[in-house]
Each structure stands twice: as C-alpha cells, then as structure tokens.
Amino acid sequence: MNEKYLKTLEYDKIVEKLSTYCKTYIGKQKVSALLPLFNNTDVVNQLAFTNEAVSLIYRKGSVPISDIPDITLSIKNLESDGVLSTISLLNIARFLKISREVKEYFFSADDIELSMYTKIYDLFDLLYTNKSIEDKIFSIILDENTIDDNASPKLSAIRKECRRLEQDIRDKLNNFIHSSTYSKYIMEPIVTIRSERYVIPIKEEYRTQVKGFIHDVSSSGSTVFIEPISVFELNNELANLKVDEDIEIEKILTNLSASLYDYTNNFLNNISILGDLDVIFAKASYSKDIDGILPNINENKYINLISARHPLIEQKIVVPIDISIGKDYSSLVITGPNTGGKTVSLKTTGLLLLMAYSGIFIPAKEGSTIYVFDNIFVDIGDEQSIQENLSTFSAHISNVVEITNNVTSHSLVLLDELGSGTDPIEGANLAISILKFLFDANATTISTTHYHELKNYCLVTEGFQNASCEFDVENLKPTYKLLIGIPGKSNAFAISKRLGLNQKILEMANSLMKDDEINIEELMKSIYDSKVEIEKEKEKIEQNSNQIETLRKSLENEKNTQEEKKNKILEDARTEAKQILLSAKEKANAVIKDLNNLHKNDLTTANNLRNELNNDLKEVSKDTTSTGLNLEALRELNNKFSLKNSSIENKNVYGSSNTKTNHHSSVTFNKGNNFKSQNISSEINVIGMSVDEATFVIDKYIDDCAIAKLSPVRIVHGKGTGKLREGIHKYLKTNPHVKSFRLGTFGEGEMGVTVVELK
Numbered sequence: 001m002n003e004k005y006l007k008t009l010e011y012d013k014i015v016e017k018l019s020t021y022c023k024t025y026i027g028k029q030k031v032s033a034l035l036p037l038f039n040n041t042d043v044v045n046q047l048a049f050t051n052e053a054v055s056l057i058y059r060k061g062s063v064p065i066s067d068i069p070d071i072t073l074s075i076k077n078l079e080s081d082g083v084l085s086t087i088s089l090l091n092i093a094r095f096l097k098i099s100r101e102v103k104e105y106f107f108s109a110d111d112i113e114l115s116m117y118t119k120i121y122d123l124f125d126l127l128y129t130n131k132s133i134e135d136k137i138f139s140i141i142l143d144e145n146t147i148d149d150n151a152s153p154k155l156s157a158i159r160k161e162c163r164r165l166e167q168d169i170r171d172k173l174n175n176f177i178h179s180s181t182y183s184k185y186i187m188e189p190i191v192t193i194r195s196e197r198y199v200i201p202i203k204e205e206y207r208t209q210v211k212g213f214i215h216d217v218s219s220s221g222s223t224v225f226i227e228p229i230s231v232f233e234l235n236n237e238l239a240n241l242k243v244d245e246d247i248e249i250e251k252i253l254t255n256l257s258a259s260l261y262d263y264t265n266n267f268l269n270n271i272s273i274l275g276d277l278d279v280i281f282a283k284a285s286y287s288k289d290i291d292g293i294l295p296n297i298n299e300n301k302y303i304n305l306i307s308a309r310h311p312l313i314e315q316k317i318v319v320p321i322d323i324s325i326g327k328d329y330s331s332l333v334i335t336g337p338n339t340g341g342k343t344v345s346l347k348t349t350g351l352l353l354l355m356a357y358s359g360i361f362i363p364a365k366e367g368s369t370i371y372v373f374d375n376i377f378v379d380i381g382d383e384q385s386i387q388e389n390l391s392t393f394s395a396h397i398s399n400v401v402e403i404t405n406n407v408t409s410h411s412l413v414l415l416d417e418l419g420s421g422t423d424p425i426e427g428a429n430l431a432i433s434i435l436k437f438l439f440d441a442n443a444t445t446i447s448t449t450h451y452h453e454l455k456n457y458c459l460v461t462e463g464f465q466n467a468s469c470e471f472d473v474e475n476l477k478p479t480y481k482l483l484i485g486i487p488g489k490s491n492a493f494a495i496s497k498r499l500g501l502n503q504k505i506l507e508m509a510n511s512l513m514k515d516d517e518i519n520i521e522e523l524m525k526s527i528y529d530s531k532v533e534i535e536k537e538k539e540k541i542e543q544n545s546n547q548i549e550t551l552r553k554s555l556e557n558e559k560n561t562q563e564e565k566k567n568k569i570l571e572d573a574r575t576e577a578k579q580i581l582l583s584a585k586e587k588a589n590a591v592i593k594d595l596n597n598l599h600k601n602d603l604t605t606a607n608n609l610r611n612e613l614n615n616d617l618k619e620v621s622k623d624t625t626s627t628g629l630n631l632e633a634l635r636e637l638n639n640k641f642s643l644k645n646s647s648i649e650n651k652n653v654y655g656s657s658n659t660k661t662n663h664h665s666s667v668t669f670n671k672g673n674n675f676k677s678q679n680i681s682s683e684i685n686v687i688g689m690s691v692d693e694a695t696f697v698i699d700k701y702i703d704d705c706a707i708a709k710l711s712p713v714r715i716v717h718g719k720g721t722g723k724l725r726e727g728i729h730k731y732l733k734t735n736p737h738v739k740s741f742r743l744g745t746f747g748e749g750e751m752g753v754t755v756v757e758l759k
Helices: 003-008 011-019 025-032 040-060 072-079 086-107 121-125 131-140 153-178 204-209 229-258 261-289 342-357 392-406 424-440 452-460 492-498 503-512 515-596 603-626 632-640 691-707 723-732
Strands: 141-143 192-194 197-203 212-217 223-228 296-298 303-308 321-325 331-335 369-371 375-379 411-415 444-449 464-472 477-484 648-651 657-660 683-685 713-716 738-743 753-758
Touching: 003 011, 003 375, 011 025, 011 261, 011 342, 025 261, 040 261, 040 296, 040 342, 072 086, 072 261, 086 121, 086 131, 086 141, 086 229, 086 261, 121 261, 131 141, 131 229, 153 197, 153 223, 153 229, 192 223, 197 204, 197 212, 197 229, 204 223, 212 229, 223 229, 303 342, 321 342, 321 444, 321 477, 331 342, 331 424, 331 452, 342 369, 342 375, 342 411, 342 444, 342 464, 375 392, 392 411, 392 424, 424 444, 424 452, 452 464, 492 503, 683 691, 691 713, 691 723, 691 753, 723 738, 723 753
Parallel strands: 296 369, 331 444, 331 464, 375 411, 411 444, 683 713
Antiparallel strands: 192 197, 197 223, 212 223, 303 321, 303 369, 464 477, 648 657, 713 753, 738 753
C-alpha cells in the first residue's frame, strides 16, 4: 500500500500511539516498522496472536516485560572473545532475569490451559533462561563499580590485607595529627586521600615543618596536603596491593565473560523474541484500552462495521457509525453538508481495516466483519501540489489516475468529494464515469460528493447505494450519524430560513427550481423522514426486547430458586422422617426384647408394654404426618410388630381366660416366640430395587429374622454396577441386629450375594 495513503488515513498516528505501549527498545523499533498486511492468512494469524495476548492479560495481568538493556555491543564483544565491563555483565544478568520472569509468567500458570495458546506458546517456550549464570553475575558484581570480596579467594585476601594497611596508615596519621609537636601545624584534624595516597592538611606557612611529599594544594592556597615520610612506605605497599587487586578483578571479569561465549546466539534469539512479545502485548493492551473487538474475517468482499468508532477521536465525543458494503451493492455514495462527518466515515472505514490488517483489534461492536483487500486506494483532502502548480481538481484527478491504473477486483477505493473543484455539470458527469469504471472493475468503492446527480444515479443503478450523514436542521449542526440507504437531502433553504433570510428570496429561489428536482427533493425528504422514524421505532423495539429478555431471565431464575427451595424442604422432611422412624423402630425393638423376657404369668406387664408401644406409634404417626410424607412406611412398622392373634391370651391360676384388646394397633405375645420361624425364608431378593427401596425391605426382613432367631440369612442383590451392593453394606454396618456380613463364596453367588450373621 502506498505510504501516502497510509498517512492520509492517519495510520502513522496509530503506530505512534501503539509505540507508547511498548516497554523495550526492540519493541519500539519493531512497531516503528509495522505495516498492515494484505493477505488473509497473515491477518488472521496476527489477530490470533493479539487475541491470545488479550486473554492472558485478563487472566494473569500484564506480562512482566520491562525496558531491557541494549546488549547488542556486548554480544559482539563476546563473539570476538572480548572481556566485558562490570556494567555490561550486569546488563546481561538483568536481561536474563527479565527473560526468565517473562517465561515464568506463562508457564507458572496452574489455572489456565496452555494448549489454548497455540500461537503464543512457542514464543514463550523458545525464550532461553539460565538461572545459574544470572545468579553468578549478580553474586560477583554488586553494582557497576563494585566487585564482591568473595569473587575469588585471592581477591578476598588482597582486600583483607588492604584494609589492614589502611588501618595502620590511619592510626599513624591520627597519632601525627594529635601529637603535641605537630597539632599546631594542622589546618583540620582529618585524614584524607589525594592521588590515591593518604595525606593530612597542613597550614601553608608550616609546610616546611612537616617532612613529606606534597600531593595537592587547596584552591585558596592556604592548605597543602602532605604525605608524611612516616607513612610513605605503607602507602607504597598499599598502592602495590591496589595494582594486584585490579589485576585480580580483570581475571575475574575475563573468566566471567568467557563463561558467556557459548550463549551469544541464545541472547540474540531472546532479544528478538522479547521484541515480538512486547509488540504483541502492546497491541493487546492498546486493543483493550480502546474497547476493541476481534473482527470476523470473511472471504466474500463484505464489510459490516457495527458502531465503529474512529480511534483517534476522543471516546467521549466520537459518534459510532454503522457502515456496510459488499452484499447488495459494491459502490456506496455518501452525501450531505460539509463538516457532517462524510470524510470521517471514509477515514474510519479505512483506518479500522488497516488496524485489523496490523493485528490490532478494532473499536466496534461484536459481530463486525471485514474482508482482507489486496490494497486500499485513497483520495481524501485537498492534496494540492504547489511544487507542480496543480489545482485542487488536478491533484484529485492525479490520484484517480493512479488508482484507476492499479485497482483490482479485490481492492477498496475511498474517494472524498469526487469530481469537485471544477464545473458542476462536468464534475458530476466525470464522477459518475469514474464510479462506473471502478464498478465495472469489480472494485469496492466508498465515495463522498455534493452532486445531486450522483444521488439520482445511485437511486436507479443496480450495485450502487446512497448514504448520508444526518444533519440537525433545528439546531443547525451535524449529528455525524451515517444513514445507509438514504441520500443526503439539500438543507440550503431550511438552514437559510432558520438563519432569518428574507422569505421573498426563499420563495424566488424555490420557484427557480425545476419541478422534477423539487419532486426528487420531496421524495428524498420523505424517505429520509421515514428512515428516521423507522430507526426510532427500531430502537424502541430493541429496548422492549431487551426488557422482555431481562424479565424472562429474572422469572427463570426465580423459578429455579423456588424449585431449589422446594427440593430442600422435601429433602429435609425425608431426613426428619427417616430419623423419626429409626427412633420408633429402636423403641419398638426394645419393647419386643422386654416382651421376650417376660414371665408367662406377667400379663399386666405385657399389656403395659403393648400399650406403651401403641401410644408411641400414634405419636410417630402424628410426627410423620406433619412432614407431609406417605404413611406406608409407618404402617409397615406397625404391622411388623403385630403377632397373628389380635389379643394377648394367657390362662391364670384359676383356669379362667383373660383377654384384652387394643382397637388401634396391637402387639400379641406368644409364649413360644417362634411363631414366624416357619414362615420366614432365609433368603431375600432385592435385585432391581433402588438403594432406598432395598434398605427399607431388608430392614423389615432382618427385624423379622431377629425375632424368629433365624441366622445366617442371604441377601441377593446381583452384581450390576455395585452401587446397590455398596448401599446395602453401608446400611448393614448400622443395623443393631447384624453381627457380621460377607460376600458370598463360590457356589453361594459370589459378588451378587451378601451373607449376614445376626446376633
């Protein structure tokens, strides 16, 4: 795409803005060279990178890329087997640290599925990290001027000896300063350093009184800095140690540099990867800040931008536009007054496409779709060439010549004020001819114009469509809203009237217009007004639809909440009922046990126990009924403890018969207490039942077997999925009558049978 077209659409300003989101010098360099791509596969690929980066930002926050030091020269030095300075080595360590932190940002995530990030994965994966080198450099070099004492044993020994000598020198000089002989010669009682040798400040008039070497004189000349002869040898010895220290530091830096020789390619690779990641995440952050969306990419030369916003206009004031082209028409002509937003519509369309082609999300609503054209041609603005002495018209036509000579069937052409700058009649006819030529070339064209002839042409020509930028006549200002399908109507008379132009002038001007022109204007006005009303109704319908949808969701949520409450109440009731029945069963078992132990003549006690049990069953009935559950289980519990006879019969000592009957429910005592032994089977089959059904049946069965002193017994539950068996075993562990249980052995049914021993 021609560079001047990019500049016309203000693509350079997008690049400049994007650059501010980059954190590294290499990222800024790559962004400065960023150009839109005009290949479908490439565009989809670049947008995929940005999409994954946006997802990571929302999930994990910003990537920890910071301003990496430029280590390019250091790498070249290493490639020549050179020795790096302390600052260069520190920069490499910092570079490695940033590389490691960026890689950990991606791979240390336990809460995200890395396979989702197929595009960006390889970039993070290829980052080279070496924690040992990183730590080694930081442990040896404390800052750009300081090597750690422990960098080598020899350096440690040298510095230790230096500190000892320095202390000896200071002690001698302090004694000198405070001695009664020399204290009067001292300008100030301090020990200082000049030319890397320890000295003391002596008053200028006493310089001959102190034997030693003068290393410096104050600016006023009143003080001389003398190295007394007494510390001369110690200073020499210290100077020699400093030389040894420098030699040892050079060895340390040489060895440290040599350890990096094999990694120069890794460093260069990391620089490139960090730059790429910086650009990708800059695009993602910028896309996020402008509320950009990932556009759909189609292959049908179709554009549909929904609520598209120009990214360089402040979001608080920019007016979103809907613009579509490529389905029913391939040439869109926008008409309307100046400053009405026609040019902004062109620039918004072109710039959003360029952003998408560069891998940047576009400021529009979800569902927007674009096509990847092979080129975008632009003629916008008064590009008058003073150097070539071209008029505005000539400048426009020069651009049109270039466009018509290079356009293809997969190109987008944006033309502003087509045919302007010359005779209106010739300009209009020329504009129509240019648009017809582009249409015949199957190019996609969006143009703006003032000529009403183009409005008429679009009304009657297939493949062409009118559009206009709305104008508020009442307030005499544009709304910048784009209306597709409606040609821009003339507002000259209406505006003049609002501004107070004499009515006679307006009437004369109106009378001069041709009838067909008046009719067309009236038709356009009618269409325009109808479109406005339709748009208003559409907005109302959308609002009502949204309210209905919100209400529907609210009712659905309320229904779900009520259903959950109902289920909770029923579940609590079931739990309470089970607890009541369990308590009643335990009480009944205790009563039966007492009955079994009664002496045969203890009739009164037996009747009392029977009545007590029946009264308890009544209470259980009331409690269970209050839960709203079926009483079938209660009836089974009642029948479970009833004997065959309806009364308790026992002969007294006089031979008479004593019979008492309770008409509500009865428990009959029989002295043999083995009345069921001949009627109860030693095996029960519960195959096909649910766990709840089976445990209820087994519970009654085991109670009957316990009363009848029948043991062991077999429960046939089948193999199946094992859930029924597990539920039965869980129940058997809680039953007070069960002594032990086991699965059947070979010949007993194996996994499909459980053998139970009762107490």
